[in-house]
Amino acid sequence: MATLLLLNGPNLNLLGTREPGVYGATTLADVEAQCRATAQRLGYELEAFQSNHEGALIDKIHDAGKRFKTGEVAGVVFNPGAFTHTSVAIFDAISGVKPLPVIEIHISNVHAREAFRHHSYVSPAAAGIVVGFGTDGYTLAIEGLVRKVAAAAAAG
Numbered sequence: 818m819a820t821l822l823l824l825n826g827p828n829l830n831l832l833g834t835r836e837p838g839v840y841g842a843t844t845l846a847d848v849e850a851q852c853r854a855t856a857q858r859l860g861y862e863l864e865a866f867q868s869n870h871e872g873a874l875i876d877k878i879h880d881a882g883k884r885f886k887t888g889e890v891a892g893v894v895f896n897p898g899a900f901t902h903t904s905v906a907i908f909d910a911i912s913g914v915k916p917l918p919v920i921e922i923h924i925s926n927v928h929a930r931e932a933f934r935h936h937s938y939v940s941p942a943a944a945g946i947v948v949g950f951g952t953d954g955y956t957l958a959i960e961g962l963v964r965k966v967a968a969a970a971a972a973g
């Protein structure tokens with residue numbers, strides 16, 4: 818069974834207690850369990866990784882790119898947190914492992930928030946984007962990723 822990778826960036830380990838008015842009361846462990854259940858329902862394993870360190874996230878993307886080539890990893894759902902708005906290096910990492918599909922997800926509607934959250938370095942490299950559905954967005958992102966994977970397989 819192929820694996821989907823769930824990546825969460827900085828401060829997302831604090832989900833559940835971090836600004837609950839913005840991010841809700843669901844913890845990262847809850848999100849990971851919810852994504853695992855969704856992935857399994859759709860016939861995939863889920864591997865989850867969170868880091869507050871840009872380089873560790875980049876290493877995971879590179880590793881996913883290698884595992885995509887062997888068929889072990891089918892795609893990635895990634896909430897890059899604040900690195901979304903700062904990291905050319907993450908854009909380069911995702912661009913460098915194409916055609917590995919990476920779905921960018923944000924819990925909050927970043928476009929309804931501060932201006933510095935309106936620009937994403939990641940979006941131009943993403944296969945799809947889910948924004949503003951709260952933590953339910955992770956489920957939508959997994960479902961969307963699986964549809965993209967199926968469409969790519971059908972296209973050969």
Ligand code: DQA
Nearest residue numbers: 896898899923924925927934
């Ligand atoms: C976030 C939005 C980012 O602007 C913020 O820095 C985060 C979380 C979200 O999921 O809504 O850490 O990615």
